[in-house]
Amino acid sequence: MQDLFTPYKIKGLELKNRIVMPPMCQYSVENKDGIATEWHYMHYVSRAIGGTGLIIVEMTDVEPDGRITDYDLGLWCDDQIEPLKKIIDECHKYGAKVAVQIAHAGRKAEDAEIPVAPSAIPFDDSSKTPRELSTEEVKKMIEKFRLAVRRAVKAGFDAIEIHGAHGYLIHQFHSPLTNKRSDEYGKDLTKFGSEVIKAAKNEMPEDMPLIMRISGREYVEGGYGIEKGIELAKAYQKAGADMFHISAGGEGPIAAAGRPGTHAAYQVPYAKAIKEALNTEVIAVGKLDEPELANAVIGNEEADLVAIGRAMFRNPYWALQAAVKLNKKTDLPKQYKLGFPRNIQNK
Numbered sequence: 001m002q003d004l005f006t007p008y009k010i011k012g013l014e015l016k017n018r019i020v021m022p023p024m025c026q027y028s029v030e031n032k033d034g035i036a037t038e039w040h041y042m043h044y045v046s047r048a049i050g051g052t053g054l055i056i057v058e059m060t061d062v063e064p065d066g067r068i069t070d071y072d073l074g075l076w077c078d079d080q081i082e083p084l085k086k087i088i089d090e091c092h093k094y095g096a097k098v099a100v101q102i103a104h105a106g107r108k109a110e111d112a113e114i115p116v117a118p119s120a121i122p123f124d125d126s127s128k129t130p131r132e133l134s135t136e137e138v139k140k141m142i143e144k145f146r147l148a149v150r151r152a153v154k155a156g157f158d159a160i161e162i163h164g165a166h167g168y169l170i171h172q173f174h175s176p177l178t179n180k181r182s183d184e185y186g187k188d189l190t191k192f193g194s195e196v197i198k199a200a201k202n203e204m205p206e207d208m209p210l211i212m213r214i215s216g217r218e219y220v221e222g223g224y225g226i227e228k229g230i231e232l233a234k235a236y237q238k239a240g241a242d243m244f245h246i247s248a249g250g251e252g253p254i255a256a257a258g259r260p261g262t263h264a265a266y267q268v269p270y271a272k273a274i275k276e277a278l279n280t281e282v283i284a285v286g287k288l289d290e291p292e293l294a295n296a297v298i299g300n301e302e303a304d305l306v307a308i309g310r311a312m313f314r315n316p317y318w319a320l321q322a323a324v325k326l327n328k329k330t331d332l333p334k335q336y337k338l339g340f341p342r343n344i345q346n347k
Contacts, residue, residue: 004295005328008053008305010243010281012207013159015305016095016331017053018298019319022245022285022307023101023161025058027071034061034074036083044087047312048096049333051319054305055091056161056211056245057084057100059168060152062144065112066104066169075102075148075155084155095331099159099211102148102200104141106130106169107178118173118192119180124253135183138192141169146199153203160200161211164193164236166250171215174232175251177223190232194239201240211283212241215248216270221255226270230277237278245283245307246271264293272302283307291322 008015021044028039040057047055060073067074074080088098107117107130116137117130133141149160164170172178173185173192185192193212200210214236216229233244248267249260260266267286275282284303288294289311297306312318323330323344331346 002298002301003328004291004298004306004322004326005330006298010304011209012205013097013209015053015097017051017319018305019051019053019294019322020283020305020307021047021052021055021312022283022309023056023058023163024309024313025068025072027069029071029073032070033079034064034067034072034076035080036073036087040073040083041087041090044098045090045094046316048091048094050315050317051323051330051332052096052312053319054159055096055098056307057087057098057157059101059103059105059163060148062102062104062141062148065109065115066106066144067112068105068108068110070111075100075151076144078151081151081155084152084157088156088158094333097158099161100152100155100157101161101163101213102145102152103163104145104169106172108167117169117178118185119178121178121180123167132181135185138185142192142195142199145196146203149200150203153205153208159209159211160204161213161245162193162196162200162241163213164232165213165215165245165247167215167252168250170196171251175218175224177218177220177251190235193232194235197236197239197241209242210240211243211245212236213245213247215250216246216267216274217248218251219249219254219258219260220252221257223251223258226273229270230274233274233278233280237280243281243283243304244271244274244278245285246274247285264288264290265297268297268302275303285309291325294322295326
């Protein structure tokens with residue numbers, strides 16, 4: 001029987017447990033240059049010390065106007081590599097592996113003078129109307145993703161996550177609500193995301209897994225459901241995605257009829273459905289704060305990994321305290337051993 005502290009392997013990525021810190025924006029770049037700061041270093045390394053198996057660095061963008069805000073991380077230039085490498089190297093010292101989420105905000109780029117998108121449809125009434133990308137610009141955007149992945153590999157990341165969820169650019173291309181194009185990228189809504197995946201894979205070592213994050217369903221009126229989510233995942237699996245990180249929503253103002261649940265594990269059914277339909281590896285996320293619940297998701301084989309988001313904001317040592325609560329052995333920093341029961345400590 002698998003549990004939260006069962007080791008995990010996919011391709012060349014080996015994790016000491018099934019606990020993931022999902023990408024969560026810090027909006028903490030100091031000079032609007034996309035370069036990681038001491039805050040990012042402290043933030044991520046503390047979760048590695050706290051026992052997390054896989055840390056996914058927050059949404060990191062392929063061009064300056066692809067950021068949600070000017071205070072987001074980027075990988076559009078080589079100057080951004082070394083500060084990320086410093087974070088990765090230190091996390092590795094504590095047994096954590098580190099991935100990065102490569103992305104473009106599209107029409108949700110709040111600080112861009114004129115955001116870009118597949119079609120000129122604003123996010124909401126208070127948002128800027130984006131400029132529709134030309135076909136040639138779409139192809140250049142794929143190249144920007146490719147170069148960002150190249151830099152991520154050079155920095156030493158252990159895996160790459162492509163962000164195709166939450167209403168950002170790739171999601172905007174594969175959603176019928178936001179893609180009204182008449183060219184090749186409108187006739188095949190998954191073409192852009194698939195070509196991004198293929199470009200990324202060309203830059204990645206053969207044994208490095210590519211994680212694709214998608215929204216299993218949309219929460220707006222007229223949005224797609226899990227059946228469409230499965231179709232999207234199948235297209236991206238064919239393009240080369242090795243694993244899927246499944247959440248939901250983010251594509252527009254939420255209509256009353258489409259509100260997400262507020263209960264624990266409300267997004268796990270989407271991860272389970274995609275896992276079963278594709279026979280693929282998945283990360284589940286969404287109010288999995290309680291260790292017993294996160295452990296059950298793994299034990300019931302609803303997902304292969306579980307992502308602990310806001311709870312890990314509140315407690316960087318969530319994984320270590322979960323080991324105590326579940327009575328599971330884990331590695332502890334030698335400096336902290338006096339603070340934890342001996343029965344959970346690996347030698």
